[in-house]
Amino acid sequence: MDMLGELGITFLYTIRDLAPIVILISAFHIFIIKESIPNFKKVIFGVVLVVFGLTFFLIGLEKALFPLGELMAKQLAKPEFILSGYSGSLSDWQAYYWVYIFAALIGFSTTIAEPSLYAVAVKANEVSGGTIGTLYLRVVVAIGVALALVVGTYRIVVGDSLVTYIMVGYIIVVIQTLFVKKDIVALAYDSGGVTTSTVTVPIVAALGLGLATVVPGRNPAMDGFGLIAFASVFPMITVLGYAQINDIASYINKLKS
């Protein structure tokens, strides 16, 4: 019964997310375009699948992953655990090596399962005629998120300024943009926006908050956030970087032949 209730509530939330879109699109079709949607029944079936899919997905995350991930993030940031593997002070950044490893791996693996990234990757594969592989893009973006969380947790531990890090990130993106083949740029920018939605955010937030509570001299309200912002910048850098490596590789191939 409890499970059924949860399913119902999540289902209603998903419907509520969808409602403005359905109303807007219907209004445009009826009053402005004055044509009905082709394959209407099939499309509606697809939308129903999306609603049910998201419902099950979110319920499953709530049941399985979020409690465990949050518990883990807290345990890894506990002083007893940290000092059991490191003989030094809690203010040393080296003391938190398991936190960095966890941040990297959880960032990578949750990004691979992120549905919005999947959607963008499918489209990119379609319009590039298959040259941008669906899995490739997701892996490159996931590496970006992994790096972002390592740097982000390190920043929380040492207490550097968030703004400086973000600005350096933007400057790197701008420089890369100048030197890369321009057809990939829009996709690379979009990759930054889709990484931080359903799966990654709750676990990452718990990790940041837990860390800011443990490290001496950090204030959870001020230092705990910022991981999300990092996770939007770094994937742009890795996607642009991947494109640059490809550019260089094809240039070398040209020279050889």
Place this chain on the structure above:
Amino acid sequence: MIKKLVSRIIGKLRIAFLDLLPIILVVSFFQIVVLQQPFPNLGDIIVGLGFVVLGLMLFVEGLEIGLFPIGENLSYALAHKGSLFWLLSFAFLLGFSTTIAEPALIAVAKEAAEIAVASDLLKPESGPGYALGLRLSVAVSVGLAILIGIWRIIKGWPVYYIIIGGYVIVIIMTLFAPEEIIGIAYDAGGVTTSTITVPLVTALGVGLATVIEGRKPLTDGFGLIALASLLPMMFVMGYGMLIF
């Protein structure tokens, strides 16, 4: 027939499971090897994982037969109609309406109001009004972002001029914005695009770039999501500068 359907569904479930496998491996490794603790409520976890796999599979199926066709068809129909006004109105309304009710945004706005009250920037009674103002400014900014993005696709402007220009503005605003609002502004960029909006907006952009002559779907069709993450940062900082 049924046999074929079942084997197809099993195939799709397997793919969804493989997408989830990295998480399972990471979590198990840390729980068993690093933290050396038993799994709490193992039954719940296994049922939950089953749900996630099933949900992911249904979502991916629905994406291809539902959301993508809707977005593509709309872009064709609106381009065919040839009315710039309606196309841009649709763009704005799509961004605005999907953002204003976004739960993640409501949570961030509420949290921002609490921080502002706690640090004496606001009187406690003006907290809710501030949160609403923040939500409105983010929703308007996402609407404008989609509008500008669609306008860009029509005109064929390179996306990086707009985005780099935007970053420069964000950096300059960061130097002058009140410190309390900066973190919230950066996070606001990340929470605006939900899992239903992303496929729809992507299909819309790529669809438009496909039908408009002289535009390439890859170069010109993407970039809407990036704009929808950039503009909220500016608007939230601007709102903070106005209020405080």
